[in-house]
Amino acid sequence: MIIVGAGAAGLVLAAELRLAGVRPLVLERQPQRREVARANGLGGQIVELLRYRGVLERLEAAASPVRAAPSLPFGGTQLDLSRLAEPAYYALGIPQPVLERTLAEYATELGAEIREGHEVVGLREDTAVTVDVRGPDGPYQLTARFVVGCDGGRSRVREVLGVPFPGTTYPEVNRLVEATVPDSVRRNGDLDVPGLGLLRQGFTRTDSGVFAFGTIGTDVLLINTVEQETTEYDDLSPMTEAEFQASVRRVLGVPLPLGEVRRLSRYQWQGRQVPEYRVGRVLLAGDAAHLLASSGASLNLGMLDSVNLAWKLAAAVHGWAPPGLLDSYHAERHYAGSRALLQTSAQAALRRGHDPAADALRTLFQELLTDEQPLHRLAAAIGGTDLRYPAPGSDHPLAGTFARDFPLTTDEGPSSLASLLSPGRPVFLDLADRPELRAAAEPWAPRVALRTAKTALRPADALLVRPDAHIAWAAPLDSPVDPAGLRDALAMWSGAPEGAGNRLTTDDHQE
Template sequence: MRVPEMDADVIVVGAGPTGLMLAGELRLAGVRPLVLERQPRLPDVPKANGLGGQVLRLLDHRGLLDRFEAAAAGPSHPAPRYPFGDVHVDFSGLAEPPLRGLTLPQPELERLLDERARDFGADVRRGQEVVGFTEDDAGVGADVRGPDGPYRVTARYLVGCDGGYSRIRELAGIPFPGTTYPEVNRLGQVTLADSVTRSADGDLDVPGLGPVRTGFTRTATGLFGFGPLDEQVVLVLTTEDGPVEADDAPLTEAEFQDSVRRVLGGTLPLGRVVRLSRYRMQARQAERYRAGRVLLAGDAAHLFPSTGVGLNAGLLDAANLAWKLAADLAGWAPPGLLDTYDAERRHAGARTMLHTQAQVALRRGRDDAAVALREVFQELLTDEQPLLRLGALIAGTDLRYPPPDPGAHVLTGTFAPDVALRAVGGADAARPVLLDLADRPDLREVAGPWRHRVDVRTAELPDRPADALLIRPDAHVAWAATTGEPAATAEPALRAALSRWFGAPASPADAP
């Protein structure tokens, strides 16, 4: 059947970090994305303030981390402390802290991702609101309302990256079950008045209140949180029970200060107010990330009841989805490949939901049992192994996508080891790679018929993690050969993995 001419290969609705990351990844794979964003211009208010965990390894693999660090307040760095609920997780005593962070306000992040997408040739249109769509066997048609009037665009697929209140998710009929917690959080990005003294360790000395430590302070009326963003701007958070008279109205400085007084019992003198916001935490995950030719990514697919994780998850969604969409559009995707996006990223979302909902349990309780739980949890975190385990969970470095074969190598489904990615050398084109670490001509020969899709590299590594690694475009391991594994088992397993993830081998006429 002849496929009708489309305006684009993929319509991406939403030009936040997830949508822009997806657009760039699609262009790397040779796909034509059209990005439609309701807001007329890039934001200038920082909703998020940085990146952390596994996504930094992905950006490094793509050759982007240096560019992001150049625009940030400094290079990525080990995170010495992390607020988990209102428990203080201290990684500073570990030789290799399991969590890294990069301080980069969201407007700067979106500017960099927008530049990357446009440099690769993505069509990014702002001030364009998608108000509806239709779908058939050939593709999707989106109805758009722009400043010059309504119009319609078509593509093979449509991806909703339009946030927690996603119109695309609603129109696709995808349920978004979960919980909205009743506590009201008020967040300020502010500078402090000269009368407030900050000590070398970051704690405050506030006139009339005395010392206020960095991190969380629990009082009889709520929770107060404080932490530095840079040398001048700090984050100030209050959490209280109770209704809000105008929940949708913008948070004013007066309301924010009233909340601080109720929680701390005094006034926190402020200087410049950068941003104020009010929100309730939500724990929600879409029942499915795909409905026919419509897919979801980022906050449209999941909302976590903790700050600092949703942005990272959305960027990783984009990397997982892009190469699979590209394979489908190019016609070589094996059966079910695109469905693995839903299976894998819903699994990843469930892991993130696990630790963020655990934070809710630690944060919410106020009775003696809850106090005891926090004390026991804090005591456990004085030991190295629980610290490492929790740090890996927060960072997402413990994630393993369920392998098709239950007897697969332990690395299968995990993010490729850093030593292997360095040996690959960046993979800016985001192509799959068979990395031969043990000079195995038998395995290289097996991969020969897939060389039009899979690069083959060799490297020598001390203490190699496997004889060979088949690394997907999103830097996850599709298959690994155990050190010294005989050809009789390694060759058919590699052949099966190549077919499962990268389609049929080339015919002799198509071979390079």
């Protein structure tokens, strides 16, 4: 198994494959990791999934604790989540280089191999996939049953496959810094800019663009300019402080006094998605499959692609994947990408207008956000927590949704659903002492963790939860249920039971 690209999506895929008993090789073209942070944190469903795997604690140790986000940017406006009775969006503030270093350490500890400075320059598929690599010691070839391109928005894998990448490149440039500002400029969370006056935290529109800022921690500001511009910049070309200050002058008309500058980055928005996430034995994930037209979703979306894909690829490698399992990766994650593209494209439309009608739209939009329901809906859309996959054969309201954690009491003592899912295996959980359901699930015991527990927060009599924490099947509370439905769901997601001709091994495979 070869993964092309050692960004967050590729590293999560490598770790998840190791949990599933497959030894992946990760090829990264850069000889060393870039220290420029293109993203500054994670939020929404991926944060919960990382907690289930037991990885969140080490990410917090490397950066900062997870917190309930008090607000979120949305298309040049702010979603004030502090008004809600319960948190709607949890975020982890972590610079992308720190995230990737920590994930690389985790994947390596699990047994994944990462080769930096090894660039994939070509590939071709027959009964397997042959990959042409340019390494530090010269060119060489590798062969694998499957290859996954996690190599970013300018994916070489996607290019070699000839997969189209339709969508829009928006004619605007975002420039961003993390920096302190002198005490003389700060005014109770706002900025008193010499030669201009008071700027409120959030978004300020001028005839030349948008200036925005918010706080990170106690003394650091995240400061952003947006200008209409058609220049295409090389992602590897760093932005300087002088370039940022020149942008501030164009937008505000005056420079902005800065103290210590901790991050400088420049980026352009694109809204794109490939029509197919799978082409034979080659698959695409992360930015190689989709680019989003706004911040706050792309990194999360790509990592969730990898969690969805890994256990399905492992099933194919181990030889027990049921028909259609690997194809369900495209069906589910293309849908997830389409949803993310929908809300980020809406943000692009909302933020890009600069006439009175656009101002009226933003004003009306902010008025709608004084109601709790729209706030919850938008926060869920940004975080991906509103996603529900199709669950054939189960009409339970929970089927297809992400399994929320809840406390359990087992024969071994206190536990939780999250702890049961930490090994990355599917779980059948009997919460109401249903022996007929346990008997139906027993033939799948070599692949599915069968557990019995009690809870005061029983959402169903029994749950079948996939490795990616989505519920495949649920038994209604205190109601008779045909075990055949459970058996069908087990066969759909975990293959034929023992003795039906499929291998049930979990031994490591180098593919």
